[in-house]
Amino acid sequence: MEPVTFTPPLYKQRYQFVKSLVEKHNPKKVADLGCSECSLLWKLKFCSSIEVLAGVDISEDVMKEKMHTLSPLPCEYLQPSWRSLVITLYQGSVAEKDPNLLGFDMITCIELIEHLEAKELAAFPEVIFGFWAPIMVVISTPNSEFNSLLPGVSLFRHLDHKFEWNKKEFESWALEAADCYGYTVEFTGVGKPPPGAESVGYCTQIGIFVRNYVETAEIVKHKMTTNHVYKTIFKAVYPSLQDEKYLQYAVVNEVLYQAHRIKRRLWDSAKKNEHNQATEEEQRCWPPENCVTFFKKCDLRGHKELAQSSRTEPFVQDNAVCVPLEKLFSIPRVKQLCDTLGTLIKMITGKVALSVDGCSVMVRIDDEDGNG
Numbered sequence: 001m002e003p004v005t006f007t008p009p010l011y012k013q014r015y016q017f018v019k020s021l022v023e024k025h026n027p028k029k030v031a032d033l034g035c036s037e038c039s040l041l042w043k044l045k046f047c048s049s050i051e052v053l054a055g056v057d058i059s060e061d062v063m064k065e066k067m068h069t070l071s072p073l074p075c076e077y078l079q080p081s082w083r084s085l086v087i088t089l090y091q092g093s094v095a096e097k098d099p100n101l102l103g104f105d106m107i108t109c110i111e112l113i114e115h116l117e118a119k120e121l122a123a124f125p126e127v128i129f130g131f132w133a134p135i136m137v138v139i140s141t142p143n144s145e146f147n148s149l150l151p152g153v154s155l156f157r158h159l160d161h162k163f164e165w166n167k168k169e170f171e172s173w174a175l176e177a178a179d180c181y182g183y184t185v186e187f188t189g190v191g192k193p194p195p196g197a198e199s200v201g202y203c204t205q206i207g208i209f210v211r212n213y214v215e216t217a218e219i220v221k222h223k224m225t226t227n228h229v230y231k232t233i234f235k236a237v238y239p240s241l242q243d244e245k246y247l248q249y250a251v252v253n254e255v256l257y258q259a260h261r262i263k264r265r266l267w268d269s270a271k272k273n274e275h276n277q278a279t280e281e282e283q284r285c286w287p288p289e290n291c292v293t294f295f296k297k298c299d300l301r302g303h304k305e306l307a308q309s310s311r312t313e314p315f316v317q318d319n320a321v322c323v324p325l326e327k328l329f330s331i332p333r334v335k336q337l338c339d340t341l342g343t344l345i346k347m348i349t350g351k352v353a354l355s356v357d358g359c360s361v362m363v364r365i366d367d368e369d370g371n372g
């Protein structure tokens with residue numbers, strides 16, 4: 001039979017499998033064990049349900065190679081999202097208990113277990129299912145029955161593999177662990193066998209374990225007292241609108257943008273109106289030089305929005321267009337950020353120029369408007 005190759009490559013199919021599972025179950029806290037160069041973590045950081053993402057690997061060097069890809073991007077500071085996200089990388093062994101991984105919804109171990117020494121593999125079920133006890137565990141490992149179909153594989157697929165299991169071996173290990181620690185397990189995989197070799201099964205075999213009991217807060221609290229053995233080598237706290245500092249920054253930016261947009265609209269409409277009414281001579285030297293005088297000279301009552309009588313419509317006062325806060329608060333994006341008018345006032349006070357009565361944002365009418 002022809003050697004089998006995969007499109008997309010098998011490692012990408014494994015990552016996609018995990019990502020789809022995350023999108024289906026919406027876990028908030030996800031950890032990846034044996035995270036290596038953090039490729040799966042990078043893919044998972046875009047899953048909107050995740051607020052806490054952690055990676056563990058025995059090798060600090062391999063994690064450090066690409067851990068910078070897990071840092072927030074400049075655009076994430078410019079336009080923070082509502083979601084909070086903290087990504088942490090730990091150096092340590094999955095054969096050791098560390099309280100940092102308690103309380104997780106999902107823990108993934110993609111192509112990890114076959115790299116564990118016999119002693120580590122023996123300790124691993126107690127650590128992951130007994131101690132960390134996440135709601136869901138995903139474990140993938142090579143299916144040795146598929147090896148004869150792969151090009152250039154003699155004994156194992158990788159020099160560092162300590163073993164490779166056939167379907168029966170993996171299933172009996174998984175079923176024993178599930179039974180011992182109160183989980184149920186289902187088997188699936190990625191990398192379909194070619195037609196005629198269906199009995200071989202998937203190239204990568206996967207066990208999905210689901211905890212079948214509820215862990216009490218007291219038990220978690222007690223486990224939290226265990227000594228920390230992992231070393232934190234990276235931590236990124238993403239900017240989030242749940243943090244008042246970023247929320248205020250977003251509100252001030254939005255309010256200034258909207259107030260300037262309203263002023264610009266008024267200027268354009270006043271200009272158009274005046275231009276239509278101007279004599280031919282006046283139109284020749286258009287626009288007028290002094291825009292403050294011009295704004296005032298305009299028939300303000302002719303523009304509904306310029307009517308000073310209404311507290312919800314913009315008006316001209318001294319050298320500024322005043323945009324009432326109520327007007328700004330009626331803009332969906334502002335409302336979405338502030339929730340109440342009181343919050344809007346609190347967020348912009350001291351950051352944005354307000355009218356004497358504190359009810360309007362003032363946007364100066366500058367000479368440059370004359371060219372607008």
Ligand SMILES: C[S@@+](CC[C@H](N)C(=O)[O-])C[C@H]1O[C@@H](n2cnc3c(N)ncnc32)[C@H](O)[C@@H]1O
Pocket residue numbers: 011014033034035036037039040056057058059062092093094095109110111112115116120
């Ligand atoms: C084949 S790589 C896994 C790659 C990664 N999960 C992926 O799918 O792209 C196995 C990783 O397990 C790590 N590893 C081996 N023994 C470990 C242990 N006892 N504890 C934690 N990580 C371990 C290795 O350093 C290596 O990065």
Ligand SMILES: [Mg+2]
Pocket residue numbers: 111112114115158161
């Ligand atoms: Mg491997």
